Amino acid sequence: MWMSSRAADVPGSVFALMDAAKSRARASGLPIIDLSIGSSDQSPPEVVLEALREATRDPLTYRYPLFSDTAPLREAAAAYLLRRFGVRVNPETEVLPLIGAQEGLAHLLLAVTDPGDTLLLPDPGYPPYLGAAAVAGLKTVPLPLLPERGFLPGLDAVPADLQPRALLLNYPNNPTSAVADAAFFAEAAAWCRARSTLLIHDHPYAELTYDNYRAPSALEAGLDGVVELHSLSKTHHMGGFRVGFAAGDAGAVAALARVKGAVDFHPYLGIQRAAALALGLPDEVGRTGATIFQARRDALIPALRAMNWEVQWPQASMYAWARVPGLTDSVSYAVRAAEESGVVISPGRAFGARGEGFVRFALVQPPEVLVKAAGLLAGMEVRERVERE
Numbered sequence: 513m514w515m516s517s518r519a520a521d522v523p524g525s526v527f528a529l530m531d532a533a534k535s536r537a538r539a540s541g542l543p544i545i546d547l548s549i550g551s552s553d554q555s556p557p558e559v560v561l562e563a564l565r566e567a568t569r570d571p572l573t574y575r576y577p578l579f580s581d582t583a584p585l586r587e588a589a590a591a592y593l594l595r596r597f598g599v600r601v602n603p604e605t606e607v608l609p610l611i612g613a614q615e616g617l618a619h620l621l622l623a624v625t626d627p628g629d630t631l632l633l634p635d636p637g638y639p640p641y642l643g644a645a646a647v648a649g650l651k652t653v654p655l656p657l658l659p660e661r662g663f664l665p666g667l668d669a670v671p672a673d674l675q676p677r678a679l680l681l682n683y684p685n686n687p688t689s690a691v692a693d694a695a696f697f698a699e700a701a702a703w704c705r706a707r708s709t710l711l712i713h714d715h716p717y718a719e720l721t722y723d724n725y726r727a728p729s730a731l732e733a734g735l736d737g738v739v740e741l742h743s744l745s746k747t748h749h750m751g752g753f754r755v756g757f758a759a760g761d762a763g764a765v766a767a768l769a770r771v772k773g774a775v776d777f778h779p780y781l782g783i784q785r786a787a788a789l790a791l792g793l794p795d796e797v798g799r800t801g802a803t804i805f806q807a808r809r810d811a812l813i814p815a816l817r818a819m820n821w822e823v824q825w826p827q828a829s830m831y832a833w834a835r836v837p838g839l840t841d842s843v844s845y846a847v848r849a850a851e852e853s854g855v856v857i858s859p860g861r862a863f864g865a866r867g868e869g870f871v872r873f874a875l876v877q878p879p880e881v882l883v884k885a886a887g888l889l890a891g892m893e894v895r896e897r898v899e900r901e
């Protein structure tokens with residue numbers, strides 16, 4: 513009775529189904545290897561935790577943080593963008609703290625679109641994108657991310673008469689782990705500017721990159737008509753802290769500030785202080801987690817390839833996105849994998865129609881556990897083949 517049509521339009525999540533399968537497996541006594549959720553198992557750098565502990569002892573942090581109180585975090589974000597990407601932003605007008613990138617996106621869509629506007633978004637993509645679009649009353653048009661194109665969207669294929677209000681991109685990508693170079697963002701920004709479309713780049717994996725790869729920023733293509741969402745959840749293992757920032761086009765940032773002004777009061781000041789410190793850390797301290805995820809990638813990908821699963825060698829993010837030979841129903845496969853082998857992974861279908869046939873592993877366990885998980889799935893495959901024959 514009290515459900516608005518916009519609440520009713522928020523799609524249900526396959527993750528609830530997976531959670532139920534996990535509970536059944538646990539109840540049957542099976543040991544569980546949970547690789548389903550992309551929540552870092554690492555801790556933030558100790559100096560960041562200490563800054564937060566210190567802040568909790570400072571009564572000045574107990575009050576509502578006003579916009580002026582967010583200046584140190586905005587300035588740290590601006591310094592980070594300059595140091596890391598060579599992007600210059602005005603911390604007064606072109607940066608805004610967020611309670612995570614997910615909150616930022618939902619409110620940004622409310623701030624820059626009107627009901628009935630069109631949003632182009634990746635398929636497969638991070639599932640809350642569809643929910644945020646539904647809350648804003650948007651028409652969504654999926655942009656297929658296909659392996660043969662390196663999981664980059666083909667903007668040329670978008671019909672010329674479509675007038676999208678916004679294009680949403682995310683590289684390094686969840687769930688495919690694909691990356692995009694600066695030339696791609698320059699093309700995407702030019703494509704958007706030619707259509708008066710806002711380019712929104714969701715960038716929570718900016719520092720979770722491996723080997724010598726460094727992810728570019730969409731803001732390198734200029735701030736005009738571009739907004740980027742940054743997060744400390746993955747890059748500094750601060751998912752539970754709920755902190756990030758938006759940066760880019762001053763008009764869009766002002767609209768976002770207006771909507772957020774009606775909704776929240778910025779993150780707790782202690783968390784802002786911790787985040788500002790984290791953004792200024794040198795790579796040797798700030799990027800330690802990336803090496804850990806890299807070692808996990810190095811263990812899991814060869815194990816999956818040995819099973820003849822098609823999987824690219826990720827340069828970033830915290831996922832392996834694998835096409836399982838002959839798979840047509842990833843949801844029932846993932847449920848079986850949980851119930852029969854105790855390995856909990858995400859079905860590709862959960863990320864969109866183009867995710868069917870794939871499964872996603874979150875690299876949130878040590879290398880030997882990942883290899884064990886691959887072995888358990890290989891064993892299940894063999895058992896199923898024997899049963900069929």
Ligand SMILES: Cc1ncc(COP(=O)(O)O)c(C=O)c1O
Pocket residue numbers: 550611612613614615638682686714716742743744745751755756
């Ligand atoms: C693509 C993408 N965007 C946003 C988020 C959420 O980020 P935050 O914790 O900053 O809200 C995630 C988390 O998995 C993600 O994968």
